[in-house]
Amino acid sequence: MLFSTTREILDGRSFQRNPLPFLLRLEDRADVVNFKTGLGGFDLVRCPNLIQRILVKENDLYGEGKWTLRGRYIMKDCLITREGGPHRERRSQMRSPFGRQAVEASSGFMVDRAIRFCNDWQDGASIDLFPDMGRLALEIACESLFEIDLHGRSARLNEALLELLVAIPRLPIPRPRLLSARRHARGMAAEFTRGELIRDLREAGLSPKAIRDEIIALMIASIDTTPKTLCWLFTMIGMHEDVESAVLAEFDEILGDRDPTVEDIRHLKRFDRVLDETLRLFPPVHFIDRRPLADVELNGTMVKAGSYMLLCPLYTHRDGRYFDEPHRFDDARWLPSEVKKRPVFSFFPFGAGAHACIGRRLATVEMKLIAATVLRRWRIRPETNLVADPNPQRMSFPCRLERRA
């Protein structure tokens, strides 16, 4: 039976709608907290040392969790949904296009694409930033990984991929919108035939269909994460005038009147702190789910094989044991002297270990170059509802654009 009490059904709904208040209300403060919702039972791992054990030190003892496995209905057999040996094999086949050299070689067109994007904006206009940032991130990922310029075709593809993304945690039912989104994404992915990644996968013996599934999974991985972080970054900067002035002063000092290069972004120390603080409060991947392959003992709590285990950046990043006034935006937390005081795994927006985000370097370079390019041209003012309710689940970022003099 899926549900046992009315309370669990109601809890399940509130957890799905907005998991953060639900998790913050949990009264149990143990290292591993078991809770039930209409979605079933979960073991929330709260303790950074256990998070490190599960993701890194003892990663072989855990398989992918239920949500990730359900993702196979949408993403099929791909790096994200593989486990164990097959996962390691695929990861080694995909490594080089995500490496430093390849990402840095893409930095020039990252800036060009950001300029092309914000040149289309109108002074005084009200826009929703999320679809714009989604298209921009998708164009950059596709150009960087598959040498394809999507200009003019990214809006429809972004919509189709979002349709696939939101279907992942749902029951696998072939709804018409989903089938149409899948057809569109497959049609586009079939056009991608260039780039080191596709060459490497072909040489490793993958069929055209398997390569297509990997391309779609990578595009899905890039349309919510980087765009959502950029939206929150612009929102936080727009909400905190002192932070905005400091970030702009740093851009002036390092860049003068040039657009940023990959060399410049290494020197943007204040901006790095603002980005980390944004990822702390609004990690785009809220949950990392795992399944113990055998019964395990975690700091005195027995967790049964096959349980539904959650490691939760959204929750741990706001744990008052590691972050004073945890819901307040304060980038001074990222001064090296402050970072040293906290356990390393109190902050893990990109995961860690064997399944750590393969796109981390691409995403980080891209976010910094886009932000420095856009913010020097535009002041982005979040609309009031964003300021009043900074809900990490949000999918829409209404704001007003003001061109800088």
Ligand code: HEM
């Ligand atoms: C702000 C940006 C991003 C964040 C915060 C982020 C976060 C994460 C996290 C937490 C994981 C680990 C999941 C787990 O352990 O189960 C992950 C995995 C992954 N990410 Fe990202 N991601 C970002 C951007 C990207 C981009 C741009 C791409 C690709 C273009 C990408 C591709 C992937 C893939 C393929 C995996 C699976 C890796 C594996 O299982 O070996 N990510 N990401």
